[in-house]
Amino acid sequence: MSDCAVSGIAITIALVSLGVSVIVAFRDRGTITAAARYLESYQHMSDGVYVHIVNSGRRPVTIRRLLITTEDGKEIERRIGENGNPVRLLESEDCEFQLNTQNSELQEWSSSVIKKAVVEDSRGKQYEVSGLVEAINQNAEHLRQAL
Structure with a gap:
């Protein structure tokens, strides 16, 4: 696997994680x-x-x-x-x-x-x-x- 593909996968995982965190924070607010x-x-x-x-x-x-x-x-x-x-x-x-x-x-x-x-x-x-x-x-x- 090339370095470019690994970087792309890492960025995708980070963006998905950020999206889930934002959704959870919005849902959990008082x-x-x-x-x-x-x-x-x-x-x-x-x-x-x-x-x-x-x-x-x-x-x-x-x-x-x-x-x-x-x-x-x-x-x-x-x-x-x-x-x-x-x-x-x-x-x-x-x-x-x-x-x-x-x-x-x-x-x-x-x-x-x-x-x-x-x-x-x-x-x-x-x-x-x-x-x-x-x-x-x-x-x-x-x-x-x-x-």
């Missing part, structure tokens, strides 16, 4: 899936919106905050976690929190039309929270009455 739903009050609970966040990737993800953007461009932030510490989610791990009348920011949101809702991780990457915009906008009257 990613978040977030959804929200409105629940009416029952017994001693108040009306609220429940937000459920899941790490649907293979790498740990640290989530810092929920960002709400109103129709007039105002951005409202809610830190996620306890005592100012962000929440670290491992593979398939989840967290859930409620937005209700005890949350002061919900009082601001219920008087505005919400345009966008995202969860932000520690790298600044934002993930849309499906259902949150609709849950707040469609039930704002009920949320305000609970105040």
Whole structure:
């Protein structure tokens, strides 16, 4: 076998290896899936919106905050976690929190039309929270009455 053929085979193997590494790194990255739903009050609970966040990737993800953007461009932030510490989610791990009348920011949101809702991780990457915009906008009257 000539030196040129061996070099060609080595380059081909290196390129295939690089391609597989890129695919595995892309597949293994941390990613978040977030959804929200409105629940009416029952017994001693108040009306609220429940937000459920899941790490649907293979790498740990640290989530810092929920960002709400109103129709007039105002951005409202809610830190996620306890005592100012962000929440670290491992593979398939989840967290859930409620937005209700005890949350002061919900009082601001219920008087505005919400345009966008995202969860932000520690790298600044934002993930849309499906259902949150609709849950707040469609039930704002009920949320305000609970105040």
